[in-house]
Amino acid sequence: MKTHNSFEERFEFTGKLKTFSLVAIVIGVLAIAFGFVFEGGEHIQRTYSNLLLMSYYFVCICIGGVFFSAYQYVSQSGWSAALLRVPQALAKVLPFASLILLIVVTAGLFQTHEIVGEDGKKELVPYLYAHWAAHGLTIMGSENYDAIIAGKSAFLSIPSFYALLIVLLGSYSFLGWSIAKNSNDEDTTGNMVNYKKNFKLSVIFLVLFGFTFPLFAFGVIMSLEAHWFSTMFGWYNLAAAHVMGVAMIALIIIYVRKKGYMGWLAVDHLHDLGKIIFGFSIFWTYVWFGQFFLTWYANIPEESAYFYIRWEPEFKWWFWVNITLNFLAPLLMLMSRDAKRLEVRMKWTCIVLIVGHWLDYYLMIMPGTVGPKGAGFGVEEIGVFVGFAGTFTYLVFTQLSKFTSLIPKKHPFLEESLHHHI
Template structure:
């Protein structure tokens, strides 16, 4: 067992990682610009992809806060030696939240003309057209929709904006507070900061449990506002957690390959692998329950959501989604030894990161992009841009901490000697 570690080790963000992240950001900016320059349906695709990636970005950062919080509340020791990584995710959350709010704002303010089924032309916003179009909740208006009017207490722009700002602000506050308490702990020692982190985590988890499903309802499910599912929030929670765990594990593995986190062993990877495996099964359970109950009931107002996703362009992706996000981790991570193989874990994480991008793609695209479906420069370029932006911001935050290990964490010694 390794017994000699450098607890003053700092991460230096430079070289290839920094260059590649900046190149990816430039590619993303170019892809966004091309989407708007090409005009027409490309603008809609660009907005849909911006929403997809800004939502994914926010969810991964929220996953960092969530991971830290339930580790503190469970008084878990095993994760203490690499807790700086999810803390770096949490510190990026304010930036991710601002980007999501800017995308939502632009998508609501910019409108375009669409041709309705009855042949009438209508001006609607690029995002949330199902409930934010002019006159849709006004009785007597030619655009009046009684179903949407019945949901207008929730689906209205003031409430929608207020809720997003408050909930993302609260998540960002707790994420920053947990990271600051941990760093302050290294300065003064003692139990005061750990006890503070425990209390903050308990409060955060209570708020998070009630608000995250509503966040998913408003940001994603309301894109197709006539449809609803009470499972949708938990489905998004599972996707958020699995993708966040995969990126935490991938970040840790890549840094270990560069010589950092020398104190992390296959035992820590094993526990991360168990979480990834277990919550992939949970994601599948919620995915199947939401789909099966809708299919079994065969009610038109509910099955229309899946009908769209069974159109030729999406049907193979619909089934591939379950293969890549369930079958892959099931077969590749089921055995004990598989979770302890660093390269196996790395590739499973990459598969799941791509898989949950596809999961979000299927949540957003069928309800927003009516033509020119498939993959084009917008999907690839914007994905690379946000991946580069997340990498740049997260590694920048990681480079700012005085040590990659929380030297005075009360459970650090137990984490360093973690063995299962």
């Protein structure tokens, strides 16, 4: 590494962080193995549920990085130019995260186990998406026929499900990777060609993302409980992905600055990231409350069932902890101007939100897969979380180290970013 303000500065991924990430990956592999070696479906079901939780969480953080990069280009923002390498590193990891999600979904969809249904009959169902992927649900005359699922079969079928995932994840990954590549190439060419390419790619991404991310959330998460439906669910997930993405960007920046990199970034850049985190945490709460309150007020049985199970004693405590971590914490910790300019305050707010939205996803997935009897935090939850944290750390910092420079030195708005003061 050269001097703090050298535009040739490159990140070196070595030392304790790299060791931690590799050790964490090993812990995750052992936890997954632990979950699968137990006889009986409960531990295997919990393991699959946690794998889905963390792989979806992983993808959403990376998508948050692409989203952040894209709207910076489209809005032609100057303040963010000097920090774009961090969200671009997230964008470069998205293809790996997408592949992991597809592997988890495929394994959980095609590995089956026997359960006893409400009528006392034994059924053979997959570990994931049993509500719509079990045999006979859409076949008229079958003893397992379900009219509601049959009515949704155009969307909830294995071919449609895979087409949705492959097309959307492939498109998001390609666009994110292309934006990062063009930005890196811009350092060499020094003209406006790559910037203009990224402007166009970002427009395409934002239009595609805005219209299709709710479908992605519907397919991967909401279809775990396929009888239930909420038109707000997609925006609720989008808000969470954005908050997590920006929180992770801020946390990475705080870490690399502590290690002596990115000395050109000022407290003003952190302030702007804090404003985004604060604002979209409020938006997340608005959508969360809208979805919950309207369901509670209408009290329609087929809608209320989703929240009813989350008010079981095993989950109700975490239901309220969720809103505390993801709304009250950022509200109280980041409301004032000075709070957004305090590095330690920002760091802990980001950590709280990253953990808080993991809990949010936990409550989206676990009640519908493991149910109240399988609630809790054991080896599977902790181990899989640690394993994915290690995988994420290793991949993101590896990609960050591959940029020719930690600053997009030929970005047309770089000077504005370097002299950004608010």
